[in-house]
Amino acid sequence: EKGTYPHYMLKEIDEQPLVVRKIIQKYQNDNGILTIDSDILNAVNDADRIYIVAAGTSYHAGLVGSQMIEKLAKVPVEVHVASEFNYNMPILSAKPLFIFISQSGETADSRAVLVQVKELGYPTLTVTNVPGSTLSREADYTLLLHAGPEIAVASTKAYTAQIAVLAIFASVLAESKGYSLEFDLVKELGIVAAAMEVLCDTKEEIESIARDFLSTTRNCFFIGRTMDYYVGLEGALKLKEISYIQAEGFAGGELKHGTIALIENGTPVIAISTQEHVDLSIRGNVKEVVARGANPCIISMKGLDTEEDTFVVPQVHELLTPLVSVIPLQLIAYYAALHRDCDVDKPRNLAKSVTVE
Numbered sequence: 001e002k003g004t005y006p007h008y009m010l011k012e013i014d015e016q017p018l019v020v021r022k023i024i025q026k027y028q029n030d031n032g033i034l035t036i037d038s039d040i041l042n043a044v045n046d047a048d049r050i051y052i053v054a055a056g057t058s059y060h061a062g063l064v065g066s067q068m069i070e071k072l073a074k075v076p077v078e079v080h081v082a083s084e085f086n087y088n089m090p091i092l093s094a095k096p097l098f099i100f101i102s103q104s105g106e107t108a109d110s111r112a113v114l115v116q117v118k119e120l121g122y123p124t125l126t127v128t129n130v131p132g133s134t135l136s137r138e139a140d141y142t143l144l145l146h147a148g149p150e151i152a153v154a155s156t157k158a159y160t161a162q163i164a165v166l167a168i169f170a171s172v173l174a175e176s177k178g179y180s181l182e183f184d185l186v187k188e189l190g191i192v193a194a195a196m197e198v199l200c201d202t203k204e205e206i207e208s209i210a211r212d213f214l215s216t217t218r219n220c221f222f223i224g225r226t227m228d229y230y231v232g233l234e235g236a237l238k239l240k241e242i243s244y245i246q247a248e249g250f251a252g253g254e255l256k257h258g259t260i261a262l263i264e265n266g267t268p269v270i271a272i273s274t275q276e277h278v279d280l281s282i283r284g285n286v287k288e289v290v291a292r293g294a295n296p297c298i299i300s301m302k303g304l305d306t307e308e309d310t311f312v313v314p315q316v317h318e319l320l321t322p323l324v325s326v327i328p329l330q331l332i333a334y335y336a337a338l339h340r341d342c343d344v345d346k347p348r349n350l351a352k353s354v355t356v357e
């Protein structure tokens with residue numbers, strides 16, 4: 001039930017801090033240590049490469065997860081769009097393991113890949129919100145999101161739940177390989193949950209940002225580098241699917257290779273900067289678009305913020321920034337859709353789970 005909320009999407013955005021806290025709890029053992037089923041760890045430790053297969057928002061969460069797994073556990077990861085992998089399977093490593101990320105656990109494109117790779121005899125793990133779903137039943141192993149039912153068509157809390165679960169998976173895997181983490185993930189996820197709460201209380205500010213940048217525009221670009229690029233892809237998908245504004249996410253460095261031709265006077269460009277090593281580069285990209293007349297909206301993180309920034313998210317661990325930087329983007333999409341009188345929870349042409357290929 002959406003209770004006093006006008007839309008499920010807003011309710012689900014607000015549930016994100018709780019969901020992160022619940023995930024921490026669900027993955028802790030009696031001693032408060034984060035754990036993953038040892039059968040899953042053994043299967044992953046037997047593999048030489050992880051293939052993440054997913055669609056839409058879950059694909060975007062997979063991109064973030066791949067970075068966490070590579071950085072912490074040092075296992076190579078490839079991330080594939082299910083509908084492409086299905087018809088164009090890459091040459092696989094000698095010992096692949098497949099991770100299917102799917103909120104619903106019912107996405108036909110992902111299932112088609114699962115059927116193919118099971119036939120080839122490879123181990124499979126589904127990360128899903130729905131116990132007993134098709135992908136969960138058919139894969140060898142399951143990790144649950146514990147996000148509670150997601151009703152709005154636009155995925156919000158499932159995305160952050162996927163990232164939180166993948167962070168736990170990456171850190172436990174790293175420790176099982178003998179790498180000691182330089183941080184305490186339980187503590188860092190607690191900091192994330194608190195930061196998410198702060199962000200959920202900035203709705204008025206975000207509403208006015210949505211009004212300033214998006215009330216009349218026909219398009220909008222999102223730029224970022226590394227983690228922020230992946231979050232930009234998600235911000236663009238959220239915006240286009242519920243507000244019908246044409247939105248695209250780009251890697252900051254790719255701008256000059258074509259997209260910059262689309263920048264006109266007043267074109268909104270939302271730049272995300274939470275990664276210290278690319279902060280100067282992305283700010284350089286902002287200057288390039290501003291010189292062509294763009295209307296820049298810079299979303300940065302405390303510690304990297306400057307006076308030119310439009311919105312600053314609280315500081316969290318550099319691998320966990322997507323969990324917080326996505327919240328203003330979800331809210332921007334929500335308010336842009338609201339201002340344009342769009343059906344927020346049930347956008348045109350879309351279904352909650354896509355059960356046809």
Ligand code: F6R
Nearest residue numbers: 056057058102103104107154155
């Ligand atoms: C976007 C959205 C879709 C889904 C995609 C995959 O907000 O909801 O892009 O993420 O259809 O769905 P699942 O995760 O159920 O496999």
